[in-house]
Amino acid sequence: MKHKGLTTLVACVAVGAVGVPTALGTTTAKKPVVKNVQVRDDFYTPTKVTIKKGQQVNWIWNKANFDTHTVTLIKGPKGINKHKFSSFQASAGVHWARIFTKPGTYHFQCQLHPLTMNMTVTVKN
Amino acid sequence: MISCSIRRLAIAGAVALGCLSTAVVAQAKPAAKHKPATLVVCKHGCRYTTIQGAVNASGKNATISVKPGKYVEGVIVSGHKHDGLHIIGATKNPAKVLIEGKNAKGPGGAAQNGIEGDAVNNIVLENMKAEHFAANGFYVNHCTNYLFKNLVGAFEHAYGLFAFRCVGGRMTDSVGYGNGDSAFYIGGTPFQKHPVWSSVDHDTGYENVLGYSGTNSKYVTIRNSIFYNNGAGVVPNTLVSEPDQPADTGVIEDNQIFWNNFDYYRAGSPVRTVSSGVGSDEANYPIGAGVILFGTTNWTVKDNSIFGNFLWGVASFSDPTNTTGKALNTGNHIIDNKMGAVFKDANGSDFFNDGSGKGTCFQNNGAHVTLDLEQGATASQIYPTCPNSLGTGTTTGNSDQFGKLAAVVLSNPPTKQETFWHVHKHPARKGYKPFEG
Numbered sequence: 001m002k003h004k005g006l007t008t009l010v011a012c013v014a015v016g017a018v019g020v021p022t023a024l025g026t027t028t029a030k031k032p033v034v035k036n037v038q039v040r041d042d043f044y045t046p047t048k049v050t051i052k053k054g055q056q057v058n059w060i061w062n063k064a065n066f067d068t069h070t071v072t073l074i075k076g077p078k079g080i081n082k083h084k085f086s087s088f089q090a091s092a093g094v095h096w097a098r099i100f101t102k103p104g105t106y107h108f109q110c111q112l113h114p115l116t117m118n119m120t121v122t123v124k125n
Numbered sequence: 126m127i128s129c130s131i132r133r134l135a136i137a138g139a140v141a142l143g144c145l146s147t148a149v150v151a152q153a154k155p156a157a158k159h160k161p162a163t164l165v166v167c168k169h170g171c172r173y174t175t176i177q178g179a180v181n182a183s184g185k186n187a188t189i190s191v192k193p194g195k196y197v198e199g200v201i202v203s204g205h206k207h208d209g210l211h212i213i214g215a216t217k218n219p220a221k222v223l224i225e226g227k228n229a230k231g232p233g234g235a236a237q238n239g240i241e242g243d244a245v246n247n248i249v250l251e252n253m254k255a256e257h258f259a260a261n262g263f264y265v266n267h268c269t270n271y272l273f274k275n276l277v278g279a280f281e282h283a284y285g286l287f288a289f290r291c292v293g294g295r296m297t298d299s300v301g302y303g304n305g306d307s308a309f310y311i312g313g314t315p316f317q318k319h320p321v322w323s324s325v326d327h328d329t330g331y332e333n334v335l336g337y338s339g340t341n342s343k344y345v346t347i348r349n350s351i352f353y354n355n356g357a358g359v360v361p362n363t364l365v366s367e368p369d370q371p372a373d374t375g376v377i378e379d380n381q382i383f384w385n386n387f388d389y390y391r392a393g394s395p396v397r398t399v400s401s402g403v404g405s406d407e408a409n410y411p412i413g414a415g416v417i418l419f420g421t422t423n424w425t426v427k428d429n430s431i432f433g434n435f436l437w438g439v440a441s442f443s444d445p446t447n448t449t450g451k452a453l454n455t456g457n458h459i460i461d462n463k464m465g466a467v468f469k470d471a472n473g474s475d476f477f478n479d480g481s482g483k484g485t486c487f488q489n490n491g492a493h494v495t496l497d498l499e500q501g502a503t504a505s506q507i508y509p510t511c512p513n514s515l516g517t518g519t520t521t522g523n524s525d526q527f528g529k530l531a532a533v534v535l536s537n538p539p540t541k542q543e544t545f546w547h548v549h550k551h552p553a554r555k556g557y558k559p560f561e562g
Contacts, residue, residue, distance in 0.1 A: 042366040061233075061234075066305055066306050068260055068261070068283070068289075087233075088231075088233065089243065090232075090233060090234075091237055091261075091282060091283055092237075092259045092282055093259050094231070094233035094234035094235060094237070094259075096232075096233050112266075112313070112367065115365060115368070
């Protein structure tokens with residue numbers, strides 16, 4: 001039992017499922033479907049992600065990066081808390097994940113590279 | 126290297142909300158007066174054993190005194206509630222207050238910066254060393270009037286000392302070495318109607334990819350500093366990826382810029398290159414250059430000592446791959462410098478100009494200057510005296526000059542750039558040893 005619990009915890013941490021804020025500002029321990037986005041110098045890939053409500057996007061800063069980047073929500077569905085959908089600043093070797101529970105289109109941008117780093121997450125019902 | 130209209134709107138909104146809530150609080154209860162606190166950090170026996178702990182407990186204009194020790198953490202100072210914060214090493218020897226990036230954790234994984242100041246005005250960082258961070262040693266952004274003094278940034282993945290989108294500030298008495306981009310960086314400077322200048326002075330940068338780099342850097346004076354043994358010494362530059370192009374209005378004066386022949390492209394180099402290529406052709410940064418004005422407008426290079434750089438002493442050229450046309454070599458003045466012959470330590474050529482833009486000029490740099498002049502180009506057109514209005518007016522310069530530039534930056538593999546060097550033994554210089562990779 002002990003080992004199983006540890007394994008579950010490790011698995012949850014690995015997918016960023018523990019304590020990840022949702023669009024409703026609550027947290028969940030349920031393992032969501034995750035789509036990864038690479039944050040690189042100076043672009044996101046992919047730049048368009050479509051998910052279903054309740055699924056998660058995980059942004060991964062590439063280890064080879066030199067520039068500092070953010071994932072900052074510029075525009076989202078009405079009433080969305082932009083602050084909760086805006087990452088810290090980072091360069092390399094980190095990740096940041098969010099679960100999306102509110103349908104709509106989310107436009108993200110790097111605050112430091114606003115001309116070249118833009119992407120959308122479309123959340124469907 | 127880094128539309129703010131949306132961000133400005135967001136900031137304006139936040140400020141407006143902040144003012145509103147402050148006003149409400151002020152009506153309910155007058156703010157209590159209190160003396161800004163001094164918080165002491167040390168490894169054992171102090172109230173705070175981490176710098177972050179003290180930062181979290183601090184308010185406006187507080188002073189944090191950090192006793193000697195090794196602090197394995199990445200410190201984040203966030204927001205105007207920390208305006209005026211001083212974080213000061215308690216000894217004049219910065220190496221004794223070491224902020225270590227190896228094994229330091231931050232949000233989402235590895236700690237990114239030794240100390241990061243996000244939207245903190247008048248922040249002062251002094252007497253500390255940061256090394257081995259995933260991004261930068263000391264980093265401030267969206268601020269006014271920072272002071273970096275007596276700091277060391279060593280073997281950071283990107284920059285030693287880094288200021289982005291700040292208005293006014295100073296980096297002084299500091300050292301950067303082994304950094305994957307540059308020792309010192311001021312970039313993304315907003316355009317200002319009444320410019321507040323920044324200063325890089327009395328600093329030393331060596332064995333970095335670049336000594337100074339500033340993308341879209343503005344209103345900066347770089348003076349009384351030493352840049353040696355870097356891939357290139359001082360490189361203000363214009364890139365489309367970062368806001369407020371171009372690099373506009375700066376002065377590089379009274380510096381010693383020599384032996385910048387560090388070929389970090391060589392296998393086994395102790396420093397990894399930041400450059401994965403610039404533009405669609407994936408051009409690589411030139412190595413072996415003292416000063417490179419890359420798509421800059423109205424920069425002045427004067428009264429410097431520039432010698433022993435195996436490719437160029439000072440190079441000025443546009444970036445024709447920048448589709449906005451803003452990376453234009455225009456209005457740059459290279460005047461009153463002492464070049465290779467004065468020191469019996471030649472540059473490959475003292476000057477390189479691509480003939481693009483308008484009004485870039487060269488004057489009073491000594492009788493024995495050497496010009497990189499390709500066959501088909503004429504000195505009076507490419508290296509005119511000041512002032513003048515010569516140049517193509519566009520980012521495409523003289524085709525022969527451009528051909529040389531392209532050959533250098535498109536060298537494949539990039540270490541082949543060394544074939545363009547004029548290698549020679551340098552006269553001895555007390556306290557310095559040449560380092561070429």
